[in-house]
Amino acid sequence: MSDGNDDNPVRTSTEQMEEIIAEEVGKAIEGSLSGFIDKIQSTVLSLVEERVKRLEDSVNLMKDKTGERKGCSxxxxxxxxxxxxxxxxxxxxxxxxxxxxxxxxxxxxxxxxxxxxxxxxxxxxxxxxxxxxxxxxxxxxxxxxxxxxxxxxxxxxxxxPKAVINRIKEEFIQLRQKGESIDKITGIFMDKLRFCDELVTTEEQKIYYYYNMLSTEYREFMTPSKYETLTEIINVAREREIELKKQVERGERRAQDVNPSPIKKARTGESGKKVDAKGGSPSCKVCGKGHKGECRFKDKPCPVCGKTGHTASLCPGKVSVCYKCYQPGHKKSECPDFVGKRDTKESPIETPKAKARSFQLTTAEAKTEPDVVSGDVGTNRKMIELAFEEPNMIYKLPQCFKL
Known part of the structure; x- marks a missing residue:
């Protein structure tokens, strides 16, 4: 029988244990509740923002379709x-x-x-x-x-302006590959093609103009009728360019044969101006004429100074003769007689021109005349030509004819 007092030690310890557990659980819940709430709040906010963004995108899409959207800043x-x-x-x-x-x-x-x-x-x-x-x-x-x-x-x-566009059309028709790579010449071709819609109306015409623009080392391995689009022939040209470079690396082709430099061509053209027109030979430094091989005047003495290495026309020691007073050392424009008359404003008296005279000799008369030169015709003619070519030079020549 119980007397109403709860003096059971086992029951008392159990109740105390439950109270302690309840208290600890309460503390744990209270400590983690704030962090749990923050986590829930952030999750909810992210879901809301995502939903709002989807709604905005849907609204903008509808406005784009109806044309109601108002541009950008x-x-x-x-x-x-x-x-x-x-x-x-x-x-x-x-x-x-x-x-x-x-x-x-x-x-x-x-x-x-x-x-x-x-x-x-x-x-x-x-x-x-x-x-x-x-x-x-x-x-x-x-x-x-x-x-x-x-x-x-x-x-x-x-x-x-239309004038510049017309010039581009002309450049497009005359466009030729002169040392440019395939990518570079293709870029130039495409830029000019934009202004040739009236000239080039079909894909076949585009292929024709592109093929005609390429240099020989590309065209000889291509047939324009094989390609249906412009892209196809451009890709084939690129493949051919790679193959040509490989041939150069293997020594099967010279580098200047593949896309020769336009600058080198221009320099070659400039140097070609120095080449004499006769036979395409450069001018000789000894005689001044264009010829091939060794100069035949190289070892011959100059008739003016007696030295070798130049002709009479290029002799540095040649003496000028005045046509006014016939004295060496100055020209007619520097002649004292001529300058004096010009200073006094007197009208210069021109020397009358000598009339041409000819002599006809028989064989017997020619043998008895001391002033007549005989011998090889070619040699005498060369002496006469040399005298007439250099009228300002003083030559010690035999008398060729009697005046």
Whole structure:
């Protein structure tokens, strides 16, 4: 029988143990509750943000389809690094700039009304000067409401004139590979092709012009009718270029045969100017004439100074004779008699020209005349020619004929 007092030691210890466990559990829950709440909060926020972003993307997509979206800011436009135009009067550079800027408009969802304001902000130097003058002509209000298509009309007229485009078309027709690599000449070809839409209308014509532009070492291994697209013949030309370089490395072909340098060709042309027209031989330093082999005047003495190594026409010791007073040492323009008369403003008296005279001799008369030279005809003729070629020289020659 129990007397109502709870003096059982086992029960007392169990109750105490439960109280202690409950207290410890409460402390543990209380300590981790704040961290648990923060974790739940961050998870919920991230889910909410993701959901909001999806909703915004859906809304923007719907606006793009309906055309209700309002473009981008200038900061967003500049973040795409739009190209700068300096005002080159070059259709290739000009139209490439327009294409690049319009690509930035598209990527940034730029509003159509901001095209002119954003695009003209990339003009520099001569291009900016042109736009400033154009705005003055139009007026500020007209420039503000101008559309991009309206802007391109005067812009292209000034920076891409028809005369320059016609010149590009002529260059396209006459384009030939002269030492350029395949990639470089292909780039030039494609740049000029953009302005030849009226001239080149089919893929077959593109292939023909590209094939005709290549140098011989490429064309001799290619048949244009085999290719259906321009890309195919370009790739074949690149493969041929690699093969030609391998042939050079193996010693099967000279390096100058593969894409010879245009600079070397130009230098060859300049050096060719020094070549004499007769036979294509360079001018001799001894006689001054163009010939091949050893100069026949090399070891012959000069008739003026008696030294070898030059002819009479190139002799440094030759003496000039005045045609006025017939004295050596000066020219007619330096003659004292001529200068004195010119200073006194007297009309110079010209020396009458001697009339030509000829003599006809018989064989018997020629033998008895002491002034007649006889002998080899070729030798006497050479002496006469030498006398007439160098009228300013003094030669000790025998008398050739009697005056």
């Amino acid at each position: 200038y900061k967003e436009f500049m973040a795409c690094n739009p190209p700068i135009y300096n005002g080159e009067v070059d259709p290739i550079i000009c139209q490439r700039w327009l294409s690049d800027v319009e690509g930035v408009f598209e990527r940034t969802y730029c509003d159509v009304g901001d095209f002119v304001a954003y695009g003209t902000g990339q003009l520099r130097n001569q291009a900016k000067d042109w736009w400033d003058n154009k705005k003055k002509e139009m007026g500020a209000e007209a420039a503000r409401v101008m559309t991009w298509e309206e802007f391109k009309v005067p812009f292209l007229k000034h920076h891409s």
